[in-house]
Amino acid sequence: MPKVTIPNTSLEFFFTDNGAPTAEKYTTYIIVHGHSYHAAVFQRLVPLASERGVRLICVNRREYPGSTPHTAQELRVYASGSHEERATLLHEEGVNLAICVDEIIQKYALSSVTLVSWSLGNTFTMAAMASILSFPVQSQLRIRTSVKRVILWDAPIEALGIPCPPNSYLPLYDTELAPEARGPVFSKWVQSYFNHNDLSSHDPKQLNYRTHDTSKRRTFEDLSPAEFQGMADHSASDRCDTVLTKPPFASIISAVVEQALFNPDIRSAWNHPGISYVVGEANPWNVLVAAWTIQERVKEFNGKTPISFTFVEGVNHFGMWDDPKKFLDVLIGCNKA
Structure with a gap:
């Protein structure tokens, strides 16, 4: 079971790895998963990555299978900590994840890394x-040298601390649903395909908030319970992920995103890696609103913070499962842009 340990701590991060290609020079994509669905959700990319001569390393965040759980004190902070405590904890989790990446870089002598974050994983990246x-x-020196690009993949507004537009809908907060029903309804909702209206307008009124495309099956609709359990851990997300999507964390996450994407000193410390933002157009509305918001923020900087945006037609939140070839092509294409 491949793992790395954060120096001077007992913290371990589990990861999957398809192994080094035969080519001397290759790109390694280190992927950070989102809410509930862990590294196993990327398994359909693995054989394709090997065929394409790229390396795919998928890290399980803390609390997920194989990685070190949070302490009782850390879980308390997630659930009910003060603003300052929560900001400190998110900072520490960011440091731990970055050192995990550095340890992987050292372990395999990686010289060309693309750091990819999917869904809620974008908060941690x-x-x-x-x-x-x-x-x-x-x-810092190794990361500056090795990490060439960062890809934000299907980040929802909750992952970036962006407020909901008026009259929006999210099953997790639907008071008409019993609390125990919200998670299962959300799971079906996020696996669905949505037909939206004019996406070029960047107008939230053009988005379809509730009604999924019934002509397309939800991503995991035909999966057995055992297969589904092999790639998702809802108990882990209940302990430390869902709370991140709630209002008390929004200002903390928003400040972190502002530093990561728009602070020139931070970008310089990372040696100005390329930043790509990838979105499937059949996603739920909250993913599209997040992309539009960041696009508008980039415009405010008049090109001083270049971020390339790719909108992928017909792909929902689980493109790596439903259409892995297309999605791998997009990821590889980001490094050629």
Whole structure:
């Protein structure tokens, strides 16, 4: 079971790895998963990555299978900590994730890394980027040298601390549903395909908030319970992920994103890696609103913070499962842009 340990701690991070390609020079994609669905959700990319000559390393965040759980004190902070406690904890988790990446870089002598974060995983990658000046100097140097690009993949508004537009809908907060029903309804909702209206308008009124495309099956609709349990851990997300999507964390996460993407000192400390933002157009509305918000923020900087945006037609939140070839092509294409 491949793992790395954070120096001077007992913290371990489990990861999957398809192994080094035969080519001397290759790109390694280190992927950070989102809410509930862990590294196993990327398994359909693995054989394709090997065929394409790229390396795919998928990290399980803390609390997920194989990685070190949070302490009781950390879980208390997630659930009910003060603003300052929560900000400190997210900063520390960012440092831990970044050092995990550095340990993987050292373990395999990686020279070309693309750091990819999917869904809620973007919160932790943004925290890692924002905290670089807190890393050991040698870690900073290795990351500056090896990480060539960062890809934000299907980040929802909750992962970036962006407020909901008026009259929006999210099953997790649907008071008409019993509390125990909200998670299962959300799971079906996020696996669905949505037909939206004019996406070029960047107008939230053009989005379809509730009604999924019934002509397309939900991503995991035909999966057996055992297969589904092999790639998702809802008990882990209940302990430390869902709370991140709630209002008390929004301002903390928003400040982290501002540092990671728009602070020139932070970008310089990372040696100005390319930043790509990838979105499937059949996603739920909250993913599209997040992308539009970041696009508008980039415009405010008049090109000083270049971020490339790719909108993928017909792909929902689980493109790596339903159409892995297309999604791998998009990821590889980001490094050629």
